Amino acid sequence: MWRVARSAASSLRQSRRRMSTEIPGPCIVHKRGADILHDPLFNKDTGFPLTERDRLGLRGLLPPRVISFKQQYERFMDSYRSLERNTQGQPDNFVSLAKWRILNRLHDRNETLYYRVLIDNIKNFAPTIYTPTVGLVCQNYSGLFRRPRGMYFSAKDKGEMMSMIYNWPARQVDMIVLTDGSRILGLGDLGVQGIGIPIGKLDMYVAAAGINPQKILPVMLDVGTNNEKLLADGLYLGLRQHRLEGDEYLAIVDEFMEAVHARWPKAIVQFEDFQMKWAFETLERYRKRFCMFNDDVQGTAGVALAGLLGSVRAQGRPLTDFANQKIVVVGAGSAGLGVLKMALQAVSSMAGPDADPQFFLLDKDGLITKERKCIDPAATPFAKSQGETKELGLCEGSSLLEVIRKVKPHVLLGLSGVGGVFSEEILQAMKSSDSIKPAIFAMSNPTSNAECTAEEAFKHAGENIVFASGSPFDNVDLGNGKTGHVNQANNMYLFPGIGLGSLLCGARIITDGMLQAAAECLASYITDEEIQMGILYPSIDSIRDITAEVGAAVVRAAVAERVADGRGVVGPKDLKYMSKEQIITYVKDNMWFPVYSPLVHKK
Numbered sequence: 001m002w003r004v005a006r007s008a009a010s011s012l013r014q015s016r017r018r019m020s021t022e023i024p025g026p027c028i029v030h031k032r033g034a035d036i037l038h039d040p041l042f043n044k045d046t047g048f049p050l051t052e053r054d055r056l057g058l059r060g061l062l063p064p065r066v067i068s069f070k071q072q073y074e075r076f077m078d079s080y081r082s083l084e085r086n087t088q089g090q091p092d093n094f095v096s097l098a099k100w101r102i103l104n105r106l107h108d109r110n111e112t113l114y115y116r117v118l119i120d121n122i123k124n125f126a127p128t129i130y131t132p133t134v135g136l137v138c139q140n141y142s143g144l145f146r147r148p149r150g151m152y153f154s155a156k157d158k159g160e161m162m163s164m165i166y167n168w169p170a171r172q173v174d175m176i177v178l179t180d181g182s183r184i185l186g187l188g189d190l191g192v193q194g195i196g197i198p199i200g201k202l203d204m205y206v207a208a209a210g211i212n213p214q215k216i217l218p219v220m221l222d223v224g225t226n227n228e229k230l231l232a233d234g235l236y237l238g239l240r241q242h243r244l245e246g247d248e249y250l251a252i253v254d255e256f257m258e259a260v261h262a263r264w265p266k267a268i269v270q271f272e273d274f275q276m277k278w279a280f281e282t283l284e285r286y287r288k289r290f291c292m293f294n295d296d297v298q299g300t301a302g303v304a305l306a307g308l309l310g311s312v313r314a315q316g317r318p319l320t321d322f323a324n325q326k327i328v329v330v331g332a333g334s335a336g337l338g339v340l341k342m343a344l345q346a347v348s349s350m351a352g353p354d355a356d357p358q359f360f361l362l363d364k365d366g367l368i369t370k371e372r373k374c375i376d377p378a379a380t381p382f383a384k385s386q387g388e389t390k391e392l393g394l395c396e397g398s399s400l401l402e403v404i405r406k407v408k409p410h411v412l413l414g415l416s417g418v419g420g421v422f423s424e425e426i427l428q429a430m431k432s433s434d435s436i437k438p439a440i441f442a443m444s445n446p447t448s449n450a451e452c453t454a455e456e457a458f459k460h461a462g463e464n465i466v467f468a469s470g471s472p473f474d475n476v477d478l479g480n481g482k483t484g485h486v487n488q489a490n491n492m493y494l495f496p497g498i499g500l501g502s503l504l505c506g507a508r509i510i511t512d513g514m515l516q517a518a519a520e521c522l523a524s525y526i527t528d529e530e531i532q533m534g535i536l537y538p539s540i541d542s543i544r545d546i547t548a549e550v551g552a553a554v555v556r557a558a559v560a561e562r563v564a565d566g567r568g569v570v571g572p573k574d575l576k577y578m579s580k581e582q583i584i585t586y587v588k589d590n591m592w593f594p595v596y597s598p599l600v601h602k603k
């Protein structure tokens with residue numbers, strides 16, 4: 001035991017020693033001259049020092065003056081601010097796309113500078129590179145397309161993927177976000193245009209989790225689209241055929257997963273924005289074989305659970321009271337069912353086998369009961385029995401308004417993908433909730449698909465609520481110096497830590513225990529004073545710190561469940577004997593940070 005503890009501590013000391021010199025470690029490049037200037041991973045624009053220009057054959061390819069990183073940074077921020085000024089008064093979508101374009105141009109040219117401005121201004125830039133603007137970008141992808149990013153595997157590539165995967169130029173890939181474009185945010189089937197989502201999610205991985213951008217890979221699995229408007233669009237860039245179904249579809253996903261695993265056996269694959277039937281099926285199919293998770297089912301569940309636990313605290317109740325909360329979930333899709341499944345696990349662990357969770361699930365046809373014909377198997381555990389509904393004066397298909405009036409829930413949580421479903425009448429009905437502080441979660445994205453706006457929630461449900469939305473809204477001025485705090489209940493608080501923790505402990509699979517540890521870590525982040533102010537989640541400004549802690553919690557859970565193989569010099573036994581603080585340090589020391597590293601050319 002002693003030997004192992006010492007070796008872990010010594011590898012930590014070594015990484016700290018590296019950090020303390022403040023000279024960034026070298027970065028090996030396999031190219032020279034103009035090829036470097038055209039590679040955003042290595043390009044420093046006018047920032048290449050003269051000695052490096054000599055070493056890499058860059059002399060004469062740049063204007064002679066060397067501009068520092070700080071000057072480049074300030075110049076970009078000045079341009080951004082002047083764009084903000086110049087677009088004042090223009091339509092929202094125009095401004096959003098203009099902001100996305102200026103950031104995207106930097107992303108395409110100089111990733112080091114791009115990620116530095118992103119990290120430093122994450123609260124300001126997240127709404128552009130992530131929800132809501134990423135949705136608009138996906139909708140307009142064909143028109144915005146200038147150059148590819150990531151990889152595209154299509155139904156036409158069947159039988160070729162094992163070799164195609166070697167077309168990706170990076171030697172190592174750690175983190176993959178994969179979509180088939182079938183349910184992009186609440187915008188439906190966007191086919192190949194959905195690639196914007198893996199790109200945005202991986203931007204968050206770099207910014208929040210410090211995954212090296214050289215080791216990320218956004219992937220689009222293009223199996224066709226059922227979006228007739230796109231199929232009829234001459235400029236649509238994806239396969240112009242309807243989606244593959246059944247075994248044909250699964251054969252494509254299987255082949256992709258095998259190909260990834262063959263080239264990068266330790267890469268983690270995050271499934272993102274798959275329509276419900278495939279979200280659940282692929283999760284069950286792969287979760288015991290590969291290190292993968294479904295963010296919409298599992299990441300969302302953890303973030304929602306952390307918020308739900310916070311809303312119990314906001315009522316001044318002990319956490320164990322979660323078992324008695326009446327929760328109405330609107331939307332029985334991959335996200336809504338994922339939330340209820342995790343909430344059920346939490347209630348069972350608090351109240352034991354006699355737990356009697358009071359969850360009510362609705363979809364587009366109203367309250368789901370056991371009388372429902374063709375009920376999805378994943379929804380069955382949450383369908384109400386005839387006895388339960390009768391007692392409350394409800395029935396199969398009861399409307400949301402009826403359910404709220406009869407149940408008087410503590411929490412109303414929307415994952416329906418439909419904007420405005422929490423109407424004025426429904427929000428007003430929440431005023432007679434049995435909770436002294438009702439919670440309203442309008443979690444659907446992007447902003448136009450939120451079940452209600454923040455302002456509507458505070459206006460119609462009263463000032464005494466706690467409120468969270470999936471996309472950002474400004475805090476609401478309630479008058480008399482009072483503010484209605486708006487939380488962002490978005491899986492961005494967890495997926496970077498789940499991926500990072502799994503990577504750094506060399507997890508073979510991602511277990512429920514690891515996901516629960518991530519959720520508990522997030523839930524414990526908020527102080528009682530913050531909870532009293534209606535704050536359920538920390539500020540996105542601290543997302544890197546949160547992610548380090550979530551990552552460490554995931555590592556510890558993986559070690560406890562013996563699914564961690566270790567990584568590099570840090571073996572599973574090293575991880576086992578590290579203290580909680582040592583694991584947090586280990587995680588932080590392994591987070592990439594954007595600085596200009598000296599480039600060293602190797603053939």
Ligand SMILES: NC(=O)C1=CN([C@@H]2O[C@H](COP(=O)(O)OP(=O)(O)OC[C@H]3O[C@@H](n4cnc5c(N)ncnc54)[C@H](O)[C@@H]3O)[C@@H](O)[C@H]2O)C=CC1
Binds near residue numbers: 183296362366421490
């Ligand atoms: N805040 C966050 O972190 C996350 C938010 N989401 C959002 O959740 C939404 C849903 O995602 P999924 O569950 O994957 O979609 P899904 O398509 O699998 O499920 C949507 C569900 O909503 C129901 N629904 C549709 N119209 C309704 C209505 N008028 N009233 C009640 N229910 C209605 C449908 O019947 C279906 O059960 C999307 O907008 C997505 O952006 C998803 C994941 C994470």
Ligand SMILES: CC(=O)C(=O)O
Binds near residue numbers: 185273295444
């Ligand atoms: C946030 C997210 O993953 C979604 O809306 O699908």
Ligand SMILES: [Mg+2]
Binds near residue numbers: 185272273295296
């Ligand atoms: Mg998603």
